[in-house]
Amino acid sequence: MxxxxxxxxxxxxxxxxxxxxxxxxxxxxxxxxxxxxxxxxxxxxxxxxxxxxxxxxxxxxxxxxxxxxxxxxxxxxxxxxxxxxxxxxxxxxxxxxxxxxxxxxxxxxxxxxxxxPRRLGVPGEDKPAGNGVFYCATCDAPLLRTMKRRRAAVVGGGDSAFHTALALLPHADTVTVVSRSHEVRAKPVLVDRFMKDPKAQILTARSVKAVMGRRNVSGLTLVNVNTNEEITMPLEAVFIGIGxxxxxxxxxxxxxxxxxxxxxxxxxxxxxxxxxxxxxxxxxxxxxxxxxxxxxxxxxxxxxxxxxxxxxxxxxxx
Ligand SMILES: Cc1cc2nc3c(=O)[nH]c(=O)nc-3n(C[C@H](O)[C@H](O)[C@H](O)COP(=O)(O)OP(=O)(O)OC[C@H]3O[C@@H](n4cnc5c(N)ncnc54)[C@H](O)[C@@H]3O)c2cc1C
Structure with a gap:
């Protein structure tokens, strides 16, 4: 004391x-x-x-x-x-x-x-800093411009995920929002603004099982929460947008x-x-x-x- x-x-x-x-x-x-x-x-x-x-x-x-x-x-x-x-x-x-x-x-x-930042807690998430797993779009979205291909996913379905996705659009070739729930929870105005861009897409009812790639991100392993079917989604960057x-x-x-x-x-x-x-x-x-x-x-x-x-x-x- x-x-x-x-x-x-x-x-x-x-x-x-x-x-x-x-x-x-x-x-x-x-x-x-x-x-x-x-x-x-x-x-x-x-x-x-x-x-x-x-x-x-x-x-x-x-x-x-x-x-x-x-x-x-x-x-x-x-x-x-x-x-x-x-x-x-x-x-x-x-x-x-x-x-x-x-x-x-x-x-x-x-x-x-x-x-x-909340983490997903899935295998492959712990890549060296800057190698494709990101938690802050304001900070790291411009890094996409240093990549040859710029396919990005945003994990999450709330406002935070859609703010992230909107921040990525100017820097990415494609941006896919991956949401575990059947419907995204973000404000409609954010979702509408995002979906107006031809580079945007939304995948619902998919949970992330793993981040693929040894050193750099090469994709996500996704599981369909209804059927348990696994798919691989090739991409270069994943932004975790779960708040x-x-x-x-x-x-x-x-x-x-x-x-x-x-x-x-x-x-x-x-x-x-x-x-x-x-x-x-x-x-x-x-x-x-x-x-x-x-x-x-x-x-x-x-x-x-x-x-x-x-x-x-x-x-x-x-
Ligand atoms: C991946 C990532 C990249 C980012 N990149 C950028 C960027 O490029 N540019 C930018 O402007 N912002 C960036 N940010 C955001 C930026 O890091 C934060 O906004 C900033 O660090 C917030 O500062 P802070 O002082 O509020 O908290 P913090 O930086 O989180 O500091 C918290 C402090 O509290 C201490 N602490 C915690 N618990 C206790 C306790 N119980 N007792 C005593 N001390 C405690 C910690 O040791 C630490 O010293 C990034 C964030 C993330 C997650």
């Missing part, structure tokens, strides 16, 4: 958390940044980031995020604490975070623990979330608990990218500072 109460505790050291830490420190607050097992966040695993401004020609995720961590170290003299928050108590003005046997206390908290899962288990319901578990935030990234803010992929948001996570991090830090100033006035007037 630490006796110290920090001004701001930041949970998560991806683009959102690192930016919050920098901004909170620069605003003069003492901070603790608890980074979990992935300092730098999920970007550190992206083999290439092509859409972050300032890096024409792209940059590896590791290079990009190592420079963010270095800047934090240089400016604040601290590194992300390599621990994971396993529980929280937000019931009092001083909030408490549990990390195994260690406890931390803070007057404001920024939750920036990100989200993970993302927010990393919020450790909150155990302490904050209001939407049906999928993403934290609901107000305009200044406030949550359902005063003094607790959420930033980046973990919150309800129309776009989940490095640049939006960083912007959230800055705004959450600013809002936490505003909260600390206001609550200090309240405390002194008691």
């Amino acid at each position: 630490t006796d110290m109460t920090y001004d701001v505790a930041i949970i998560g050291a991806g683009p959102a958390g690192l930016t919050s830490a920098l901004y909170s420190h620069r605003a003069g607050y003492n901070i603790i940044l608890i980074g979990g097992d992935t300092p730098g966040g999920q970007v550190i695993r992206h083999y290439r980031v092509d859409n972050y401004p300032g890096f024409p020609g792209g940059i590896t995720g590791a290079e990009l995020m190592t420079s963010w961590i270095k800047q934090l170290m240089d400016e604040t003299g601290s590194v992300p604490v390599p621990e994971s928050v396993s529980g929280v108590d937000f019931s009092a003005d001083t909030k408490r975070l549990v990390c195994g046997s260690a406890h931390y206390a803070a007057r404001a908290v920024i939750v920036a623990t990100g989200a993970r 993302q899962a927010p990393v919020t288990d450790f909150l155990a319901g302490a904050l209001t979330t939407d049906r999928e578990g993403f934290i609901v935030t107000g305009g200044n990234l406030n949550t359902s608990v005063p003094g607790v803010f959420a930033a980046g992929d973990v919150r309800v948001s129309p776009l989940r990218q490095i640049i939006t996570a960083a912007a959230d991090g800055a705004l959450a830090a600013q809002s936490a500072a505003q909260y600390l100033r206001t609550s200090a006035v309240h405390a002194s007037s008691l």
